Amino acid sequence: MASLNPLQGALGQRRAAHLLRRASFRYTRAKVDEMAGQTAAEALASLLVLNPLQLDQPVYADTPGATPATWINPPQPADADLPGDENTLSEYVKAWWVNEALHDPGAAHRMSFFFHQFLAVTPDTGSSMAFYDYLLLLRWGCLGNFKQLVTKMVLDNCMLEYIDNDQNYVNNPNENYAREFFELHTIGAGDAAGPGDYTNYTEDDIVQAARVLTGFNHADRDEYQDPDTMIPAGRGYPQSHDFGAKTFSARFGGATITPPSNDEAGMYAELNALVDMVFAQEETARNFCRRLYRFFIKRIIDAEAETDIIGPLAQTFITNNFEIKPVVEQLLQSEHFFDADDAANTDEAVGALIKSPLDLALQSLSFFDLPIPDPAGSNHEHYRTFYNGGIMGRLMDWSGMFLFYPPDVAGYPGYYQEPDLNRQFFNSATIIARYKWPEMLLTGTHAWGPGADTELGTKFDFAAWLKDSGVISDPSDSYVVVQELTRYLFPEEPDAERFD
Secondary structure, three states: OOOOOEOOOOOHHHHHHHHHHHHOOOOOHHHHHHHHOOOHHHHHHHHOOOOOOOOOOOOEOOOOOOOOEOOOOOOOOOOOOOOOOHHHHHHHHHHHHHHHHHHOOOOHHHHHHHHHHHOOOOOOOOOHHHHHHHHHHHHHHOOOEHHHHHHHHHOOHHHHHHOOHHHOEOOEOOOHHHHHHHHHHOOOOOOOOEOOEOOOOEHHHHHHHHHHOOOEEOOOOOOOEOOOOOOEOOEEOHHHOOOOOEEOOHHHOOOEEOOOOOOHHHHHHHHHHHHHHHHOOHHHHHHHHHHHHHHHOOOOOOHHHHHHHHHHHHHHHHHOOOEHHHHHHHHHOEOOOOOOOOOOOOOOOOOOOOOOHHHHHHHHHHHOOOOOOOOOOOOHHHHHHHHHHHHHHHHHHHOOOOOOOOOEOOEOHHHOOOOOHHHHHOOOOOHHHHHHHHHHHHHOEOOOOOOOOOEOOOOOOHHHHHHHOOOOOOOOOHHHHHHHHHHHHOOOOOOHHHHO
């Protein structure tokens, strides 16, 4: 049976590599070797932390040699002059996040991306500054409390626009956010149970939830920051809110939400009551734990995993009042995660997921320690060129993963869309860019297609790396070179025949 019992003893190299590969975008031999001598619990203690950022916000400069400037914090007035146009500034925000993910030795950016997958917005919904606030909110909540994160996300300025709650008024309600709040952000729909009935909620519940959400809208960044996160956010506007009683279906026990007062405080009380009502359903915890399982272990959840893993994991989540770290710790130190809960220890988790283009890029850059342009240095334009033009524009886009631009509100298809799921990251349409990635690094150019001669912003000297990095124990022995590279870069070592 599948087991959540914690793995005992030191991890060893294979399991340490598996854990680091799944938990962090930064993958290095030194970290694998360090974790190999630790227990799973000890290794996770070093990963599930918020490490300091390289830069607390993006920097921008429009000409070579110019002093990089900030434009996001402290929050600027709505009519403030910006150092560049919004499209360009948005590119710097995206590059900032990818650079921080590359350098984060822990799991925070991996967890932030986990939440971005189903709490998705795009950089086009709002300003570059509002998108930065969204990314910062994901960081604030990624290892905290899921219930609080979902509540704060309702007031995120990008989210308000992306799912149209900025168009939700008492006299003209808009149900889009309420629908996605149920289906994507929290409980999930479940199987259809009848007309307008989705097992976990009904169309009438969407109508009532939309009424609860009326009147929540944008606020200027310099005028309002959330008192808990200190991140600029939207707020409630009582003149646009429906203060009538909202009665929900039998799916929620016929609960009624009534505001205690007809003011902004009453609006927040209603919002909290809505969240409490949804989180009181066990299926909300189960739906979240299924997302974790698909993200960290494998995409398909069979009946055994549903019973032995998802159910107990959901109870841990509920018992800990929806704190994220306890449930992630339980899953990532379990025997099931390490393929150690049955006699066949290579058939389930290790090697079960095809790397996303984001994983491929950041883990190869970190393992081979490529020189990365300094965003605050004189080659800042290469910082923009490297991440936006090379990593995102050439590798990831052509590999079918348009980072921060999921094709719809459900997120990136490789994480949820059956039957192909993560095989969409490695098919006849997406494979070429993956195979061209080493050529891009070795030539220091885009290497192929239109603009093939465009500089990438870094270049990999493989011979010098072998000789000087200390990663390979004996660089003069080609047998050792191949053996150690496959041991660390493949989830499982090839057999002797294939190695030869």
